[in-house]
Amino acid sequence: MKELLNKQIYFIGGKGGVGKSTSAAAISMLCAKQGFKTLLVSTDPAHNVGDIFHTKIGGKQKKLTDNLYAMEIDPEQETKKYIQSVKENLKGMIKSSLVDEVHRQIDTAATTPGADEAAMFNAISSILLEEKDNFDKIVFDTAPTGHTIRLLTLPELMGVWIDGMVKKRKKINTNYSNLLNDGEPVEDPIYDTLQKRKEKFAAVRKLLLDQETTGFMFVLIPERLPILETEQAVKLLAKHDLYVDTLIINKVLPNEADGSFLQRRREIEKEYLQVMEKTFKKQILIHIPLFEEDISSLQALEDFSEHVGEAVLKKA
Ligand SMILES: Nc1ncnc2c1ncn2[C@@H]1O[C@H](COP(=O)(O)OP(=O)(O)OP(=O)(O)O)[C@@H](O)[C@H]1O
Ligand SMILES: [Mg+2]
Structure with a gap:
């Protein structure tokens, strides 16, 4: 399958x-079925990957099926761990x-806006x-749009910030070494720590940024506001040199849905689908139908996953 499954890392936003x-x-699921050892990571504080698979997941990798592992990053836990490491x-x-005083200050810093994001980003980076x-594929389920964009652009921002600190x-x-007047460089563990951080974020x-390795996908539904929001998100990420390559257009009315009410909706939807073709020329557009019921059973998830597979095959 071209584009969709030939990358190693995917971020799913929207x-x-x-x-x-x-x-x-x-x-x-699709990747795992194709024989790729896959890790699904939820970075959304309101985790529901566990609900989807009808099992408790948590912060450690849990094996779900052959080749499929999942974990949920807990921002609060990550902030605690991060602060502890600092x-x-x-x-x-x-x-x-x-x-004592320094620890007090660090604890206060942990409650400032952005601390959770920094910790979350640190966790994503480590993973x-x-x-x-260790994995052929790593798939990140992210929180709603704004959050994801901030998170994804953090390495750039943090890079600039750390650069300043290092300098x-x-x-x-x-x-200091001039003052000592022996010209010997001084040993500085803080400098070394900053340098290591810098290297981690740079990596x-x-x-x-490596488009061969990492893919960004956005999910949206065929309605006006999600289209506008996705358009903005795609542009914003592109400003940071991150390119959304695939859009999953979800909940498209299936052909078999009938009745005059649905007929009218379908007409409107058709216009939006056309708008999307025009707006997102650079992206691969994948259509997934609206199911009769929400995707609450594993069987429904398998059906959904087959739709994704078929749609991707068609585009490949
Ligand atoms: N094609 C579909 N047909 C029917 N129901 C669907 C379809 N896709 C998703 N759903 C249902 O829509 C709801 C929202 O889906 P999901 O939780 O995957 O969205 P999300 O974007 O992750 O939401 P959040 O922003 O809250 O994390 C769920 O109840 C899911 O089962
Ligand atoms: Mg979700």
Whole structure:
């Protein structure tokens, strides 16, 4: 299958309730069935991948079927872990009389806006770097659009921020070694920690930018607002050199749906589908029908996943 399944990493984004989690689960299932060892990662704080598979998942990888593993990143837990690691990193670097005060400040920082996102991004980064050699495919189910975009553009922002910190630190060290007047570079664990962080984010950014490795998919439904929002999201990500290559147009009225009410809806929908063809020329558009019922059983998920497979095959 061209485009869809030849990449290793997929991020599934889109507006609230359009079918991101269902699509991410279906795509993971499809990959696993094709023999690829697949990891499905939920990064949405309101996890429902577990509900979709009718099982408890949690923060550790859980094997669901042959080749299919899933995990849910818990932002609160990640923030705690992240803060703990920051404290660990500082151990031995600061005077013991300052420890309490510094820890207080770090704890306050953990409650500021953006801390959860930084922790979540750190967790995604670790999964990408640690698991990319263990899995053939890694699929991320993300939270609604705005959140995802902020998250995906974080490595760029964090890169710039850390660069600034590294430079500042270097200057302090140079001044310090000049002051000591022996010209020897000073050992600085904070500088080393920052440098490591910088390398980690740079590695992740490289992965995200590599179009052969990473694909960004958006799910939307054929209505005016989701189209507008997706158009904006696609543009915004492109500004950060991230290209959405596939759109899953979900809940398209199936041909067999009849009645005059549905007929009228179908006409409107047809116009929106045409608008989408025009608006999203660079993307592969995959149509998935509206099912009679929500996708709440594994059988329904398999059916959904078959639809995705067929639609992709058609486009390949
Ligand atoms: N093609 C479809 N036909 C019928 N029901 C569907 C279809 N796709 C998704 N659903 C149902 O729509 C609801 C929303 O789907 P899902 O949870 O996958 O969306 P989401 O984008 O992940 O939502 P959120 O933004 O809340 O995470 C679910 O009840 C799901 O079973
Ligand atoms: Mg979801």
